[in-house]
Amino acid sequence: MKVVTLAPPMLNYWVAKSRGVHAVLDHRAEHTVSVADPETGKPAPYQPSLDWSQAGPILADDWYEIETILLGWFGPFWAYVEDFRNDPLAWFMRAYVVAKFGEEVEQMPEEEQGA
Numbered sequence: 539m540k541v542v543t544l545a546p547p548m549l550n551y552w553v554a555k556s557r558g559v560h561a562v563l564d565h566r567a568e569h570t571v572s573v574a575d576p577e578t579g580k581p582a583p584y585q586p587s588l589d590w591s592q593a594g595p596i597l598a599d600d601w602y603e604i605e606t607i608l609l610g611w612f613g614p615f616w617a618y619v620e621d622f623r624n625d626p627l628a629w630f631m632r633a634y635v636v637a638k639f640g641e642e643v644e645q646m647p648e649e650e651q652g653a
């Protein structure tokens with residue numbers, strides 16, 4: 539699958555995988571994967587392509603890699619490109635996944651597709 543076409547929940551799954559976090563598809567809510575809450579161990583929604591509070595630490599940690607990918611996709615005025623402006627968080631997360639795994643990723647394994 540081409541990363542530039544990923545949308546939630548697959549995009550959120552690959553962001554979690556990029557962070558080294560085990561994620562499963564959460565059928566309780568649309569666009570969501572779940573990860574274990576670090577404090578309780580219970581499943582918690584993980585949707586950094588939709589939630590700035592979850593994406594913020596990723597952007598802070600890997601900004602230069604993310605920006606390099608965006609420059610390659612959109613050129614030096616990437617922040618003004620309409621596709622980017624319409625959904626910036628998803629594009630940031632796609633760039634993050636590309637920085638970690640390259641331009642293509644596999645489908646989510648069946649065992650991680652949840653119940």
